[in-house]
Amino acid sequence: MFSPLTHDDPHQLGAYRLMARLGSGGMGTVYLARSSSGRTAALKTMHARIATDPAFRTRFRLEVDAARVIGGVHGAQVFDADPLSDTPWLATEYILGPPLDDAVVLAGSFPESAVRALGVALCQALAQLHASEVVHRDLKPSNIMLTADGPKVIDFGIARATGDDRLTRIGAAAGTPAFMSPEQATGQEHTSAGDVFALAGVLVHAATGHGPFGSGQPADLLYRVRYADPDLTGVFEALAAVLARGLSKAPADRPTTAELAAQLSTGTAGPGFAEHLPEILLTEITRRAAEVWHVQPHRLLPPADTLPEPSTDPVPPSLSRRKLLALGGGSVLGVTAAGTGAWAWLGRRSTKSGGTGTPNDGATSSASAAAKGDSLWRIAISTSKATIVPPVPLTYGGWIVVADDNGVRFIDAERGGVEFPSLSKAPSHQCVVELERVHWCELPPSADGALRIKSFDPVGGSLDPALVKFEDFNGSLPGTQLLCAEDGVVYLAAGQGKKSGEGIGFSRDQSWFLLAVDTHTLQIIWRRPLPRRPGTTLRLHFLDSRVEGEALVLLQETSDGKVRLSVRDSRTGNVRWEQPLAVSEPEDVRGKLAVDGGMHVYPPTGALRALSLIDGKEVWNFGNGRSRRTGPPTVTDSAVYAVEEGLGVVAVDSRTGELQWEEKGGRGADADLAAPPLAGYRNVYSKGPGHLRIIDIKTGRTSRSYKSTEDRFFAYESVVDDASRIVGMGEEFIACYPLD
Numbered sequence: 001m002f003s004p005l006t007h008d009d010p011h012q013l014g015a016y017r018l019m020a021r022l023g024s025g026g027m028g029t030v031y032l033a034r035s036s037s038g039r040t041a042a043l044k045t046m047h048a049r050i051a052t053d054p055a056f057r058t059r060f061r062l063e064v065d066a067a068r069v070i071g072g073v074h075g076a077q078v079f080d081a082d083p084l085s086d087t088p089w090l091a092t093e094y095i096l097g098p099p100l101d102d103a104v105v106l107a108g109s110f111p112e113s114a115v116r117a118l119g120v121a122l123c124q125a126l127a128q129l130h131a132s133e134v135v136h137r138d139l140k141p142s143n144i145m146l147t148a149d150g151p152k153v154i155d156f157g158i159a160r161a162t163g164d165d166r167l168t169r170i171g172a173a174a175g176t177p178a179f180m181s182p183e184q185a186t187g188q189e190h191t192s193a194g195d196v197f198a199l200a201g202v203l204v205h206a207a208t209g210h211g212p213f214g215s216g217q218p219a220d221l222l223y224r225v226r227y228a229d230p231d232l233t234g235v236f237e238a239l240a241a242v243l244a245r246g247l248s249k250a251p252a253d254r255p256t257t258a259e260l261a262a263q264l265s266t267g268t269a270g271p272g273f274a275e276h277l278p279e280i281l282l283t284e285i286t287r288r289a290a291e292v293w294h295v296q297p298h299r300l301l302p303p304a305d306t307l308p309e310p311s312t313d314p315v316p317p318s319l320s321r322r323k324l325l326a327l328g329g330g331s332v333l334g335v336t337a338a339g340t341g342a343w344a345w346l347g348r349r350s351t352k353s354g355g356t357g358t359p360n361d362g363a364t365s366s367a368s369a370a371a372k373g374d375s376l377w378r379i380a381i382s383t384s385k386a387t388i389v390p391p392v393p394l395t396y397g398g399w400i401v402v403a404d405d406n407g408v409r410f411i412d413a414e415r416g417g418v419e420f421p422s423l424s425k426a427p428s429h430q431c432v433v434e435l436e437r438v439h440w441c442e443l444p445p446s447a448d449g450a451l452r453i454k455s456f457d458p459v460g461g462s463l464d465p466a467l468v469k470f471e472d473f474n475g476s477l478p479g480t481q482l483l484c485a486e487d488g489v490v491y492l493a494a495g496q497g498k499k500s501g502e503g504i505g506f507s508r509d510q511s512w513f514l515l516a517v518d519t520h521t522l523q524i525i526w527r528r529p530l531p532r533r534p535g536t537t538l539r540l541h542f543l544d545s546r547v548e549g550e551a552l553v554l555l556q557e558t559s560d561g562k563v564r565l566s567v568r569d570s571r572t573g574n575v576r577w578e579q580p581l582a583v584s585e586p587e588d589v590r591g592k593l594a595v596d597g598g599m600h601v602y603p604p605t606g607a608l609r610a611l612s613l614i615d616g617k618e619v620w621n622f623g624n625g626r627s628r629r630t631g632p633p634t635v636t637d638s639a640v641y642a643v644e645e646g647l648g649v650v651a652v653d654s655r656t657g658e659l660q661w662e663e664k665g666g667r668g669a670d671a672d673l674a675a676p677p678l679a680g681y682r683n684v685y686s687k688g689p690g691h692l693r694i695i696d697i698k699t700g701r702t703s704r705s706y707k708s709t710e711d712r713f714f715a716y717e718s719v720v721d722d723a724s725r726i727v728g729m730g731e732e733f734i735a736c737y738p739l740d
Helices: 054-074 100-107 112-131 192-208 218-227 237-246 257-264 279-294 321-327
Strands: 016-024 028-035 040-046 078-082 089-093 144-147 150-153 377-380 394-396 399-404 407-412 431-433 438-441 450-457 468-474 481-486 489-496 511-518 523-530 542-548 551-557 563-569 575-581 594-596 600-602 609-612 618-621 639-644 648-653 659-662 683-688 691-696 702-707 712-717 724-729 733-738
Touching: 016 040, 040 054, 054 078, 054 089, 054 112, 054 150, 100 144, 100 192, 100 279, 112 150, 112 192, 112 237, 112 257, 144 279, 192 237, 192 257, 237 257, 399 431, 399 733, 431 481, 438 481, 450 489, 468 511, 481 542, 489 542, 648 683, 648 691
Parallel strands: 468 489
Antiparallel strands: 016 028, 028 040, 040 089, 078 089, 144 150, 377 733, 394 399, 399 407, 431 438, 438 450, 450 468, 481 489, 489 511, 511 523, 542 551, 551 563, 563 575, 594 600, 600 609, 609 618, 639 648, 648 659, 683 691, 691 702, 712 724, 724 733
């Protein structure tokens, strides 16, 4: 729901400091903002490219006026606005509830009483608009926000005064085709009767989960709106005739808002609006109310091609902790998410690290200090033959977190000392890190004890909470798997039943579930059954995972040894979409899931391509027309990087899939196809046999390389001296080296 600010977003407008992006469209961007007094607002701006057009400025001013007309009871209260500013803006109440379309996805079709209560309240909202001779013209589920007190109508971007057609071109249809009136579809006058038509369509959607004229291309929708009968399949019998009249083709045949409200009302004073809503929606409203206070401003770096050329040895701007965590080439969200060959952020040059390594220009470079074994520190690790997932270091502020046979340990990244030693004996696949806390499964005292999850705040030094116990799950099962965490919600696979003596211990008598656990309320938010695993398998249910806002992205191994990519709604656990991946060996794709900003997921196998997180549809496919295989990708804000077989790293535009550059110089022919490259601030880093190749992020030309003998590498950004360090992992030790 919240996205980072971009490098060129304003820092403040009026009395409001921008905190995060809520969304962006053709007209402008909406931000989460906060005033110095603590008031939280939704702040809408107009894009600079259209702010110079007087017609668009007039439209924005009318939007402000319409928002003020509807007020805070039926809409979002207007706090402040400046339509005359260089960047026109409007600050309104931030509504603590989901839009109607999301609510239907989350809770399913509404019960009849909820549809009636929703309709009566929306009739009152429209009546207030129409009494001031304003028509909305774009009433649809996404423009109706649900709160415990009732629905609120938002987004008056194309609202206007009745009879005023100065901002509508003759014959042009403005609005949303699926909920547009027939007269609006032909560019004719849209009166209050047009809003009633849209309202009837909205209520059909709430009652059935589909609009009255289906879905598809705009031209098809406009044709059905004008000529086809509405599809009222699934509408409650007592409401069908009422809504059918509201969807009449002729405006004169439709009821007024007062008539429609009377037909929807039960005639008796019923419970409040909240009591009509499904329990899951009330929970979602509460979650959003709590979530908004945890948002902290975070701004993305500018694209590499907009950065100034360095004049002398430059030190790029420091990355925030959140940015560093978000861009790790493996994962800092879960230990299981960063597998062999995964890379982390390596972009900064240091003048303070004290390293003696000397880069050179060729692929056959002399050894750096790190390559000679001159590590800053080295600590032994212990992994038994029964280890299911090799331990992976996770950066967390000033610590590196490692979970091995010795337990969960916090290693001082500067000195190598161990702090908070052996907090738990949890194996690596039962430990997960988020921005503020580390979570792990605590082994129960008995062989069949309850599932126990602990959370630790290294900064505060206290367990918070000390323990979460779930008696109906067996915490001793080795197949228990913590996947990822965000905002205090931990996603995991947990089982019921007794451990078997074979493999990991799966058996036919066990039942396994995918869970979402709120460590603040100590409650299971949702659970979804998982398929049975073969009794002899040596692998877990999931190979990788990410949570991106409302999307839980998973690489899941099926019972027959195949892999499928699936995306679930993180709020409900319901599957949005899934598709199989062509993988010869599931272990090859462990820890190699790439997701960007809640928009796309990039499969780690097959052609390099982008899939929509919403529906799984292919956005672009870089493999079309190219014969070479590509390895798993790494994604940044504007580009996707992957190794192409026999060539080296390629850079692709993340929005279009168009080639930006191919690695030059012929030195990438031996690049490790199984290892995702890493995109840093100035360079891209690619692993080859015995060396780390450093490639200019603008030109694709190899600038230098280092000898390297470690199996897996990750990065750490110093919080003490701004140095970049490389954390290397072998079978028996973890070590830290200076980058330069």
